[in-house]
Amino acid sequence: MQIRKAFKFELMPNGAQIRKMKQFCGCSRFVFNRALAHQNEQHEADKLFKFSYTKMTALLPEWKKELIWLKDCHSQVLQQSLKDLESAFKNFFAKRADFPKFKKKGEKDRFRFPQGCKLEQGNARIWLPKIGWVRYRNSRQVMGAVKNVTVSQKCGKWFVSVQTEFEQEIPQPKGGEIGIDMGIAKFATLSNGQFFAPINVFKTLKGKLAKLQKQFKHKTKFSNNWQKLKFKVSKLHHKIANVRKNFLHQTTNTISQNHAIVYVEDLQVANMAKSAKGNAEQHGKNVKQKSGLNRVILDQSWYEFRRQLDYKLLWRGGYLLAVPPQNTSRCCPACNHTAKENRITQEKFECVQCGYSNNADVVGAINVLKRGQAILAAQQ
Template identity: 30%
Template sequence: MSQGTLVKRQVGHRARLALSPAGVRSADDQAHAARTLWNLLHAWWRMMPKEKRTLGHADAAIRQARQDIDFLAVLPAQAAQAVLKTYFRAWQNCWEGHADAPNFKSRLRTVMSVDVPQGRDLNITRVHRRWGMVNLPKVGRVRFRWTKDLPVGKHASTENRITGARLIKDTLGWHIAFRVQTLQAEPAPHRGPDVGINVGVTVPLALSDGETYEHGAWLTGKEKARLLHWEQRAAQRKQHRRPGERTSRRLHRTYDRIAGLRAKAKRRALDWQHRTTTAIARTYNTVVVEALTIPNMVKSARGTLEAPGKNVAQKSGLNRSISREAWGRTVTLLTYKTARYGGSLVKVPAPGTSRRCSACGRTTPGSRESQAVFVCKNTGCGWSGNADHNAARNVLHLYRMGLALVPAAGRAVVRRAKRVKPATAR
């Protein structure tokens, strides 16, 4: 694609809603109706013969169900049609091998959501520097946090507009996710240098040029104490519950307080990841990372009865630390952000990058003296430096050698390619 070509992009923007108690009940009812409609549609699909599993027969079944079941009427008709289209799309993804077959949605494990397919029904206006107003079907006019400029009013056009939205409920309450269609110019090639990144627990992101990105605790001292208090309170109240007895409302409120604090920590972590990955994508041309198999890295060391594991508690703590850093989400954010600024993200093989010397290229036992220090034990080298930066330099060196992992037939293979060393490389 030539430089300057205009392309359509679909982006999303999520904002917090300020619903009244009546609005919360209305949104909850719509979400439960959408989940029930999905389950009824799935039951209908399993009951009908293959020749009648068509979009027309399913649409007629949904219309009849909305007439027979009263509480399904709280769901807007367009939202019901969105459930139907999403269900059929789920089967298409299954047939194409992209996902598993759709199943029933549980009340406790399903994210509560409602679709607003038509963007023109939203009627978005900005009323304040920090607040906007949106029209939600069968809920009314609702305020939402204005944290990003949206193509509304005189700024909207055929190419730049809001095509729809989805209401999503999480631990912190109801949010709205706008689907925004924009017409943007293809970004020019990035002129920045290449960089290798090593991810870790002590140092979250270490770059090959010596830069590091670190963060503190996601919760303050008082918030940690409060979280520990509610966790202990939940454990105590759970002990008094008899087997098979229904969970009390008091225990449910305790669980909600715990979930709220954990959601606050997760939101702060996500904000740090967005800010950090945006800074990296703006600065560097090619970002090189390790191809880590994170599910294998966080497996339990418990073992079996015949062969019990060792250091199970220590491995559990390491697994929790790795999961909190969310390395996979960092790579996902870097993937689309580097492309947005004209760069690219490349994955290289991970084995040996932390044990190999970046100066002489040899792996000598005992060089990794500690978690933070690397001292090459190879005779004639003796290079020493930060262990995380050493690993990041090895990651970048693998890319400059022409090693890259590319997906092929559902697996990753190594590709060797000749590459001219850039003038900006160190």
């Protein structure tokens, strides 16, 4: 089995290397924006909208003659920026994302090398073309052959993500089948009764975040104090993302290591977290309550949980199956009677027909397990 895996480390560059990496970020961003502007102009001229990576790459030599400072950047970095734009257009036409937007300085600064990088793990350093050897915090062993390297900046720190590829024998999965019910009061409840409490990191830190954001009204935009405050807000957002990511990795590792087949609800998170504001003709109802619910739903990161669980189970020889979520917490697992009255409260479930009672989240996980088993049986 061929596995592609990314290893991310914090870089420890010197002053000259930082200036060079900032220059690479700027060149990459400029090429992306200029190519997007050129594409928009072409669309306005001939009303055709077909992005061609080959044609845009052919324009790079002309741009380098016009703007000499582009020559200081590695040519493959500029080409990879156009590759990113091509992917953005593909996602747009496939209705997976919005129309590509122009990049702004200081937001998602990054560049990528598809080849030419060398990694010395013993010396904890990596060779980046036209930048040189850069030291990094070596926190774990990198496995496989290096395929590409991405350098990014976040909150004043530089990071390198090394994607590798290696062959691995399909391992024998451990454990049996399990169903998972996703929720808010309990992040994930397993059909065996075990559950994982939510971390709710945004809820914990939103007061501190709001306090910082309120200070913007006392600052002149783009002044030094405004920039310092913006950095503090970005740093807090970065902390929230890291805490959430760490929780998801720990939870998915625990589940994937102990189960061979996992059944989850096929939740449409984007639809569940839609705003209830309505429009000018038809105003929404319970807008404030729905807004709070949407915030909590997005704080759980259910889709990211499912994505991580999917590839980690594949690494360990397991399997993930998504099942329809309708009425999983209203259907009795004993007699299959489905009724709204079965769920007495948010936590308690009691069947009005046969009297079966249990925790509502556990009932939901059991029904997810049963549906998943039925789908697998029908496929075989």
